[in-house]
Amino acid sequence: MTELTLREPTFLILTALAAGPQHGYGIMTDVAEISDGRVRLRAGTLYAALNRLVVEHLVEFDREEIVDARLRRYYRLTPPGAQRLAAEVERMRSTTAVAAQRLRLLGGTT
């Protein structure tokens, strides 16, 4: 069965976790950095996405810490999560390659 295309916030969360385990706030800041400030996740969106990714075995719990009397729970990418991200990157690469090729044929843009 063909897997559905990842939505951008989900794609960015998986990309953030590809660098290593991160806690919620770390993922939010990393996603903002990766997207050059274009995507700023809020807590509600982030945790709904994380919940679904955990249910789908794409992300899992790593560890937790107490910092300044606050709980930090770290999440990490699972091997299926890494495969899913790689498949999405490949899909995007082939799509953008076609787009670039057609733009070249159109003339002007490289």
Add this chain to the structure above:
Amino acid sequence: MDDHFRALGADQERVGLPASGPARQAASRLPGAAISLEHSYRRLLFLYPARYRRIHEEEMLAVLMTTPSAGKRRPGLAEAADLAWGALRVRLQPQRDGGEPVWRDALAALSVILPLVMLAVFAGQLTGQWQASSKSVLDIGFPLWMIRQIAAPILLVVLVLLRRRRAAIVVSVALFLWLAQLNEGLTLLWATGDAYLLVPLALEVIALAASAGPQRGRQLLTWKHGALAVVAALAASLPGSAVPLAVIAVAGGAVMVLCSSLARWLIVLLAAAAWPFFIVVADPSGDPLVPFLPSEFGVVSETYLVPAVLLAWFAVSALRESRRLARPAPASR
């Protein structure tokens, strides 16, 4: 990964988190504005399912309080809307907390609800008959129908509330067989007269046997369900003047069904259990409502077909859900 949330719970206990929570300790050192902000966030987090909140509340609060807030005392509108939307999405997502599959929880809840509903409905019917009758209660006596309509649900309610799962199964099966053989000269299949008792009893047996039973069911039922049941019962017992109550009951039930996967499974089971009763109420003459079917087949199909289809749908969905949950967990890194 199946044990993901269970592991989280164990880890929380290990580091001593849930009861007081680190955020509450942190709050004691916060300025007034931050304390007010934290209380507002906690109120918003109440939109999330209780089980989810138990595991993630402190963690989410830490993220919310870390986000630059510039001394504000209340969450912004967009932030509040985002949390509300996130809570709705979490409620609509399949739950995976290392506990029972949702369909088994629905059966466990049904095993508690069904005897209570049967008792309430039949007691209401009985009261109506007594009020309509010129005779006193003592003159009517205690006929057989009273035993099967009232005593049977009372016995089941007691057993279920005492969490006697096996005893409740034995009693339900015995009652089912007794009612079935009371329909003299009719095979069980054609015994539609008592279908409004037989179908709920059969469902009660299934619910007790295929779930963790009343103990789990009682854990799942909260004050919200109790409040909704009381409002619905009041609306049903106060005809004419109970439109606002009925609206509240229907709206409350709709919100629960929308927001809880457990309620969505449960509503199918309750519909299957209640269908024969509605057939009896809608068509007390016993004539088939479907005109082109042979009379007996018409009645049987009306009475049993809808519960059978609903149960078949439930069984297929439960099987698919179980297969999905039984997928081998990927190895941890």
